[in-house]
Amino acid sequence: MSDIIDEVLSSVKNSAIFKNREYLLPDYIPEELPHRENEIKKLASILVQLYRGERPSNIFIYGLTGTGKTAVTKYVLSNLQRKLNNFEYVYINARQTDTPYRILADIIEILGDKVPFTGLSTAELYRRMVKVLERSERVMIIVLDEIDALVKKHGDDILYKLTRVNYDVHKSKISIVGITNDVKFIDGLDPRVRSSLGEEELVFPPYNAEQLEDILKKRAVLAFREGVVSESIIKLCAAIAARDHGDARRALDLLRVAGEITERERKNQVGEEEVEKARVEIERDRVYEVIATLPFHSKLVLLSIIKGLTKNTRLTTGEIYDLYRNIATSMGSEFVTQRRASDIINELDMMGIISARVVNRGRYGKTKEVVLAVDSGIVLKALLESDERFADFWSG
Numbered sequence: 001m002s003d004i005i006d007e008v009l010s011s012v013k014n015s016a017i018f019k020n021r022e023y024l025l026p027d028y029i030p031e032e033l034p035h036r037e038n039e040i041k042k043l044a045s046i047l048v049q050l051y052r053g054e055r056p057s058n059i060f061i062y063g064l065t066g067t068g069k070t071a072v073t074k075y076v077l078s079n080l081q082r083k084l085n086n087f088e089y090v091y092i093n094a095r096q097t098d099t100p101y102r103i104l105a106d107i108i109e110i111l112g113d114k115v116p117f118t119g120l121s122t123a124e125l126y127r128r129m130v131k132v133l134e135r136s137e138r139v140m141i142i143v144l145d146e147i148d149a150l151v152k153k154h155g156d157d158i159l160y161k162l163t164r165v166n167y168d169v170h171k172s173k174i175s176i177v178g179i180t181n182d183v184k185f186i187d188g189l190d191p192r193v194r195s196s197l198g199e200e201e202l203v204f205p206p207y208n209a210e211q212l213e214d215i216l217k218k219r220a221v222l223a224f225r226e227g228v229v230s231e232s233i234i235k236l237c238a239a240i241a242a243r244d245h246g247d248a249r250r251a252l253d254l255l256r257v258a259g260e261i262t263e264r265e266r267k268n269q270v271g272e273e274e275v276e277k278a279r280v281e282i283e284r285d286r287v288y289e290v291i292a293t294l295p296f297h298s299k300l301v302l303l304s305i306i307k308g309l310t311k312n313t314r315l316t317t318g319e320i321y322d323l324y325r326n327i328a329t330s331m332g333s334e335f336v337t338q339r340r341a342s343d344i345i346n347e348l349d350m351m352g353i354i355s356a357r358v359v360n361r362g363r364y365g366k367t368k369e370v371v372l373a374v375d376s377g378i379v380l381k382a383l384l385e386s387d388e389r390f391a392d393f394w395s396g
Ligand SMILES: Nc1ncnc2c1ncn2[C@@H]1O[C@H](COP(=O)(O)OP(=O)(O)OP(=O)(O)O)[C@@H](O)[C@H]1O
Pocket: 025, 026, 027, 028, 029, 030, 032, 033, 034, 035, 036, 063, 064, 065, 066, 067, 068, 069, 070, 071, 072, 180, 181, 215, 248, 249, 252
């Protein structure tokens, strides 16, 4: 057995493919960010007020996923801090650190105080934060990435509190940098929070294929051994990611996974075939993740569609609802109204999991016909593995 492990290990240790795979991982912050010069300049010119010890405006940054929002923000802040060294900043991903309690605790901890994991009220934490801020006599920049996730879960009260801190603290100041890829997010905020958070706004446009190519080239030189990745392979990865709204993360993932597949198959050059396999693998992972995290009734509607499609090539919304109600009842669960089920079908359509087409059935009026837009095997796998009740139902 240990021979097998040794063999697998040696293929990675003496990789013919990667010089340093880490340069392709999402958390690596590159030293250069090509094609984000304008955004770096804009953000730096707002934050540069720190030089005078003044509070920079709050900033709201938005743009689609993988457009470099996080990378640019971290890049500008860490470079400014090296040069100025007169401010603090804390980076908080609000999807991971997703309670007002943990956010306040993170801010307090970066300023050097300890906070118990739970047990205090947020009002008490707020008081402590004001106290440590006052003592620090510095400007503090709070970066809230994926800020929409926090507000969806807990409302915008914590944002309101944070934008008001400067009224309670006198010797220090805070500024907030909010980042989101949900363009509509800011419209849903309390008007006071909206105007305060959006003192300055920055929009990150998607990358085009040539820009992605540059980004990939720079990373490929660091990550791969010479001769493993050709220019045409980089072009191909860039073109695929550009079709998908110019997402640099996706382009980098594609190149990394293609490299991993090449390594696994013990080849010594990444070819088009490996890129295609990587594309399929990444797409499967994405679909799996999206389905596994759907709410229960959306999953149930999807399960009904899968079940219905074992007998028919397409289904009407009425047929789906009947199936859904039967399955819910047989599982001892409540069911949602036909109108809500119809909304769920629209949501699944928007996510690209199913495809729904309106058909006119003469005097019977209009209905929608639904087919799956992704591989049914992966849908079923995600449903059955993410909820035991579905596994029991399907096997029973
Ligand atoms: N101009 C660039 N040059 C080099 N790498 C980049 C550039 N822009 C983005 N990247 C890389 O692409 C990946 C995604 O970027 P980043 O996390 O900054 O995107 P984002 O806009 O914050 O996306 P999300 O909204 O999904 O968090 C990271 O690995 C980042 O290093």
